[in-house]
Amino acid sequence: KTESTQTCFDCICTSFVKFFVFLFFLVTFPISGFFCLKIAHQYERIIIYRLGRLIPIKGPGVVLVLPCIDHWKKVDMRTKAFNVPPSKLCTSDGCIISIGAIVHFSIQDPRLMSLSVQNMNHSIRDASQGCMMNLLCKKTYNDIKTKRQGLSYDLQVDINQSAKEWGLAVSRVELSDITLIMAPQNKTPAFMPMYGAPPPPETGDAFTGSGVDNFGGIAQFATQLFAQVANAQSQQANDAEPPTSSTMDNLLRVLKTAVNEELVQEVDTLYQFNITGIQDGNFFADLRTGSGVVGLGVCSESPDVTFSLSMSTLQKIIAGSVTPYNAYIGGQLHMDGDTDKAMKLEKVVKDIK
Ligand SMILES: *[C@@H]1O[C@H](CO)[C@@H](O)[C@H](O)[C@H]1NC(C)=O
Numbered sequence: 001k002t003e004s005t006q007t008c009f010d011c012i013c014t015s016f017v018k019f020f021v022f023l024f025f026l027v028t029f030p031i032s033g034f035f036c037l038k039i040a041h042q043y044e045r046i047i048i049y050r051l052g053r054l055i056p057i058k059g060p061g062v063v064l065v066l067p068c069i070d071h072w073k074k075v076d077m078r079t080k081a082f083n084v085p086p087s088k089l090c091t092s093d094g095c096i097i098s099i100g101a102i103v104h105f106s107i108q109d110p111r112l113m114s115l116s117v118q119n120m121n122h123s124i125r126d127a128s129q130g131c132m133m134n135l136l137c138k139k140t141y142n143d144i145k146t147k148r149q150g151l152s153y154d155l156q157v158d159i160n161q162s163a164k165e166w167g168l169a170v171s172r173v174e175l176s177d178i179t180l181i182m183a184p185q186n187k188t189p190a191f192m193p194m195y196g197a198p199p200p201p202e203t204g205d206a207f208t209g210s211g212v213d214n215f216g217g218i219a220q221f222a223t224q225l226f227a228q229v230a231n232a233q234s235q236q237a238n239d240a241e242p243p244t245s246s247t248m249d250n251l252l253r254v255l256k257t258a259v260n261e262e263l264v265q266e267v268d269t270l271y272q273f274n275i276t277g278i279q280d281g282n283f284f285a286d287l288r289t290g291s292g293v294v295g296l297g298v299c300s301e302s303p304d305v306t307f308s309l310s311m312s313t314l315q316k317i318i319a320g321s322v323t324p325y326n327a328y329i330g331g332q333l334h335m336d337g338d339t340d341k342a343m344k345l346e347k348v349v350k351d352i353k
């Protein structure tokens with residue numbers, strides 16, 4: 001009973017207000033027309049909420065918008081491309097990858113869209129990421145790289161299906177920015193802590209040398225370097241000693257024994273290492289001329305590659321409680337510069353062993 005009274009009251013009010021506003025529009029016509037008549041182009045529609053209610057969609061052409069009581073919005077019906085930012089997901093073979101997409105969509109039903117979606121970009125982004133997660137988690141990393149076309153099509157169908165309830169239609173999806181973040185741990189024995197000779201890296205492996213996932217090589221190089229440092233330390237049998245500059249001296253001694261003319265010829269790179277948190281924790285390896293120079297401090301020229309890490313991270317890596325790879329993922333080991341050059345050294349360090 002009260003509901004129908006309420007509805008009736010609402011109805012009378014609406015008519016009353018509409019009548020006066022329209023009257024006002026007519027009385028002040030030439031000027032009000034300037035403010036109240038909107039033009040929608042062929043590809044546009046105007047959504048009007050009049051006193052809170054959605055009235056039928058207007059346009060294209062000239063549309064009357066009443067002052068004060070209308071809230072209106074123009075929507076563009078053309079296809080738009082939306083860039084879905086990369087998100088991380090785990091593939092069926094245990095790789096963690098980061099993948100984005102470009103979604104081409106258009107508004108199919110402006111009425112439904114206006115009523116059900118607050119922010120179109122957010123809805124498209126969340127729907128796309130959800131669909132990507134569902135579909136790509138069942139695929140292997142190789143499948144994703146090689147069968148991009150087919151997967152893009154499957155995704156388009158999925159996202160189109162989810163977007164339908166919002167009055168949107170998805171016409172095309174392209175996968176983009178496929179980056180390998182972490183290879184499955186069992187496929188990369190070089191990342192395990194080790195104190196002896198490292199196993200030779202698998203050549204032709206899907207996870208090395210593809211340009212996108214250069215990190216594998218760097219991690220391998222770092223592991224080998226730290227393994228050498230660990231060797232030097234255990235030879236001196238002073239594992240329990242707190243980190244001092246003697247750790248730095250060990251490191252330099254190991255490096256000095258490792259550099260020679262042959263190495264310089266193959267590498268031709270200037271490396272800088274920054275140990276954060278200790279005084280003067282910098283050293284460099286200039287492997288570009290002669291038989292190479294290794295020294296404490298910062299080299300005068302700008303390095304090709306810089307590795308930064310704290311002494312405690314270095315200690316953990318030496319103790320084997322964290323792998324360089326995990327340190328990199330966890331943000332404790334930073335790499336700056338040319339990844340190709342970092343990989344070069346990795347190859348050579350392996351040869352030296
Ligand atoms: C949605 O994304 C497009 C392009 O990506 C941008 O131009 C537009 O401003 C965004 N709209 C909102 C409401 O964030």
Ligand SMILES: *[C@@H]1O[C@H](CO)[C@@H](O)[C@H](O)[C@H]1NC(C)=O
Nearest residue numbers: 157160161164169170171172
């Ligand atoms: C998207 O879904 C709508 C409604 O389900 C359908 O009519 C349309 O053909 C689909 N578009 C594409 C490109 O698959």
Ligand SMILES: *[C@@H]1O[C@H](CO)[C@@H](O)[C@H](O)[C@H]1NC(C)=O
Nearest residue numbers: 272273274282298306308336
């Ligand atoms: C390495 O350390 C030197 C000296 O502290 C500093 O100038 C340089 O910016 C550092 N490089 C990186 C990548 O942190």
